[in-house]
Amino acid sequence: MSEKAIRQTSRDNREKARLAPYLEGYREKALAAKKDFNAFIEVINARALEKRVEQLSAAKPADSQLFGIPLAVKDNICWSGAPTTCASRLLEGYRPSYTATVLQRLEDAGAVVIGKTNLDEFAFGSSNETSAYGPVLNPHATRRVPGGSSGGSAVAVAVGAAPLALGSDTGGSVRQPAAFCGVYGLKPTYGRLSRHGLVAFASSMDQIGLFARHADDLRLALEVCAGPDAADATSAPPPATPPAVFNAGKVGVIKEFRRLVGLQPAVERALEGLLEALRKLGCEVVEVSLPTIVHSTAVYMLTAIAEASANLARFDGINYGVRRAEHPADVVSGPAADRLQRSYAASRGLGFGDEVKRRIMLGTFSLAEGYYDAYYLRAQKVRTLIRREFERAFADVELIVCPTTPTTAFRLGEKTADPLAMYLADMFTNPANLAGIPALSLPWGADDAGLPIGMQLLGPRFAEERILGAAEDLGRR
Numbered sequence: 001m002s003e004k005a006i007r008q009t010s011r012d013n014r015e016k017a018r019l020a021p022y023l024e025g026y027r028e029k030a031l032a033a034k035k036d037f038n039a040f041i042e043v044i045n046a047r048a049l050e051k052r053v054e055q056l057s058a059a060k061p062a063d064s065q066l067f068g069i070p071l072a073v074k075d076n077i078c079w080s081g082a083p084t085t086c087a088s089r090l091l092e093g094y095r096p097s098y099t100a101t102v103l104q105r106l107e108d109a110g111a112v113v114i115g116k117t118n119l120d121e122f123a124f125g126s127s128n129e130t131s132a133y134g135p136v137l138n139p140h141a142t143r144r145v146p147g148g149s150s151g152g153s154a155v156a157v158a159v160g161a162a163p164l165a166l167g168s169d170t171g172g173s174v175r176q177p178a179a180f181c182g183v184y185g186l187k188p189t190y191g192r193l194s195r196h197g198l199v200a201f202a203s204s205m206d207q208i209g210l211f212a213r214h215a216d217d218l219r220l221a222l223e224v225c226a227g228p229d230a231a232d233a234t235s236a237p238p239p240a241t242p243p244a245v246f247n248a249g250k251v252g253v254i255k256e257f258r259r260l261v262g263l264q265p266a267v268e269r270a271l272e273g274l275l276e277a278l279r280k281l282g283c284e285v286v287e288v289s290l291p292t293i294v295h296s297t298a299v300y301m302l303t304a305i306a307e308a309s310a311n312l313a314r315f316d317g318i319n320y321g322v323r324r325a326e327h328p329a330d331v332v333s334g335p336a337a338d339r340l341q342r343s344y345a346a347s348r349g350l351g352f353g354d355e356v357k358r359r360i361m362l363g364t365f366s367l368a369e370g371y372y373d374a375y376y377l378r379a380q381k382v383r384t385l386i387r388r389e390f391e392r393a394f395a396d397v398e399l400i401v402c403p404t405t406p407t408t409a410f411r412l413g414e415k416t417a418d419p420l421a422m423y424l425a426d427m428f429t430n431p432a433n434l435a436g437i438p439a440l441s442l443p444w445g446a447d448d449a450g451l452p453i454g455m456q457l458l459g460p461r462f463a464e465e466r467i468l469g470a471a472e473d474l475g476r477r
Contacts, residue, residue, distance in 0.1 A: 003415040006069055009302045010110065013068030020053050025111055026340055029161040030115045037137040037146075040153040040398050041075050043115035052112050054226055065224055067110030071103075072156035072165035075116040076123050076329075077208065078197040079103055082113075086199050088121045090351030091321040096351065100197020101142035101232065102208050105225040114162050117152030123168055123201045124311065125149050126176060126425045127417055128356045137412075138180060140451055144409040147177030150209070151418035154181040157211045164221055165211040168382040170201045171300050172404075172429025174209030175441035179454020180405035182443045184471070186210045186218045189461045190436035191236035194229035202307035203234075205300075205433040215442065215471035228398060236460045238263035246469035248281050260396065264407040266447035267417025271403055274455045277477050278401070278470075286394040288400060291387040295432050300430035301385065301423055302366055302379035309363025312356070318417060324350045325468055358419065387435040394460040401429050404454035432458055440467045442474065 013019045027049055034040040034125045044052075056068060073079055076086045085091045086201045092093055099107070107113070120130040128151030136151040138144040139159050150167030154177035157165045167174040169187040176184025187209045191466050198208055212218045223329035253275065276286050315325040322346045347389040352360070366375040393400060405425060415422040432439035442454040 006066070006084070006220060010065060010067040010069060016254040018442045019051070019056065021306050023049055023053060023068065023070060023114075026114050026162060027140075029159070030072070030156065033156055033161040034161050036153050037139055037142070037159065038134050039117055039136055039152045039159070039161065040115040041085060041087065041133055041152070042120050044082070044113060048081065051405050053255045056110060056112070057302045063389070064110035065220060066106060066164075066477065068383070069111050070114040070162045071106055071111040072115055072117050072153050072162035073103060073113055074119055074150050074153050074165070074167045076119060076168055076199040077103055077166055078199070079113060079116065079352065082116055084116070084199065085132075086122045087133055087138075087139060088351060088353070088356070089322065089411060090315055090317065090347065094365045095429045096159045100198065100208075101194035101229045103197065105220055106166075106221065109224045111164070115156075117150070117156055117165065119152055120149035121356055122199070123149040123170060123173055124235075124355045124359055126422050127153065127410070127412075127415065128170070129179070129412065130353055130418060131352060137411060138409050141449070143200070144411055144451070145180065147180035147409065148407075149173040150211070151177045151181075153211050154178055154183055155183065157181070157183045157213060163212065164217060167209050167211060168198055168201070169207050169209040170205050170435065171304060171433050172426040173427050174211065175404050175439060175454065175456060176426060178211060178441040179443070180409040180452065180454030182215070182446075184212050184215055184218055184443065185441045186464070186468075187432060188226065188432075188464055189438045191234050192438070192462065192464065193235065194227075194232040194235045196229055202313040203311065204307060204424065207433070215440070215468050215475055218440075219465075243463040243466055244290060245344075245458055246398065246466045246473065248283050248473075250397040251275075251278050251283045251285050252393055252400040253285060254293065254400060255287045255289045255295050256291065256403050257402050258287075260406075261419070262406055263403070264447065266408065267403050267406060267453055270445050270453045270455060271401075274474075276403060277474055280477065283472055286397065288387070288397060290389040290393060290431075294387055295382050296386060296431040296434060297424060297427050299382045300426070300434055301381065302375050303434070305359045305361070305363035306366045306376045309360045309367065312360055315348070315351075316344050317351065318343070322351060323347055346429040348436070381389045383434050389433045391460070396468065398459070400458040402456050402458070404428060405458040408449070408451035408453055409448045425430050428456060438467055440471055442471050
């Protein structure tokens with residue numbers, strides 16, 4: 001469904017006779033995606049959908065750009081209409097009392113939440129295998145991963161269960177599943193979309209992102225939900241003079257990435273095909289050097305685990321989610337301080353999965369006295385160098401291009417025993433989060449097995465229009 005089709009559907013949906021069966025059709029597709037691919041944790045029930053139809057039919061706001069358009073929402077984004085579990089047993093049944101700002105803006109524009117999608121627990125993962133509700137399956141090959149952590153949202157769009165979906169991107173968690181599932185995935189500039197209502201992972205890099213089957217649909221959704229928010233001090237308006245739109249000028253290829261070994265041959269061929277397509281649009285392709293980018297995965301992981309360990313300290317089984325005990329006596333006998341400590345240990349020990357525990361322990365270690373300067377602080381210094389190198393590069397080129405992932409979707413279980421190999425799956429995506437710049441994954445062909453390949457377009461801060469313009473031009477090639 002293209003932007004033109006979405007706008008037309010939005011106008012057509014104003015009649016209840018059309019709106020109700022249209023949305024029920026998507027609800028049935030979402031239920032099928034939950035059954036076949038485990039893409040949803042919860043799908044809106046028929047009664048709740050009927051109430052939303054009544055609400056929209058009564059309102060009919062003249063400027064509702066997304067009137068009646070189904071929307072899938074990653075289950076770490078708060079919505080007052082359903083539980084927000086972060087795919088963790090610790091938050092089982094937790095119902096937020098408010099809706100995330102980005103989601104509220106989409107609903108105000110007429111969008112209809114069709115369900116909450118599955119994810120890696122607390123968004124910790126690159127394969128959507130760490131969910132407490134089981135792994136999500138890739139619709140192109142069900143024995144392969146859909147990418148993570150926003151795999152459920154990517155699958156929902158790929159199989160037509162929703163034309164738009166929300167995810168979150170801390171180190172590539174929108175773009176990597178978009179690549180593995182053959183859809184478009186946009187990570188906006190840090191601060192372009194409010195983070196209010198997004199359960200925090202790594203606060204200095206988290207960003208709500210968007211999935212769609214067409215670049216122009218991303219443009220439409222971004223127009224609706226972008227902008228500053230008084231509830232999020234890190235949100236920001238675009239500059240008074242935003243970056244120029246795409247003008248088919250110089251496009252950069254990262255020299256350091258082209259020298260890496262381990263890139264799947266089909267992905268290399270796809271990159272060359274993208275560069276040739278850009279030349280046909282009139283672009284000049286040049287090499288750009290970002291020497292520090294080879295350290296981006298290490299910098300990302302140190303930053304992410306440190307911030308995650310601090311953010312997840314609030315989940316203790318007391319204020320949020322399920323309070324657990326290994327035995328009733330553990331929380332009713334003994335000194336009060338001991339009982340409280342045992343309650344924390346039982347709730348977190350039984351509620352958190354292995355990957356969450358691993359990142360909390362490593363992050364706590366990296367922030368400990370005697371290690372903070374050697375690990376976290378040093379990582380932030382290198383992060384500053386990465387950001388400055390991008391700024392210098394964008395002074396000479398309009399866009400930078402690279403693969404979204406080094407390979408196509410890998411097999412279920414292939415990397416779960418090797419966390420380092422799993423983390424390296426995001427080596428091309430996490431630099432954008434470290435630098436706070438926008439990045440888009442666009443589908444670009446397939447490998448010999450028919451698995452989708454994603455290519456990535458990166459631009460300077462607040463250059464979403466430039467990136468989307470380039471993607472639209474490439475889509476019309």
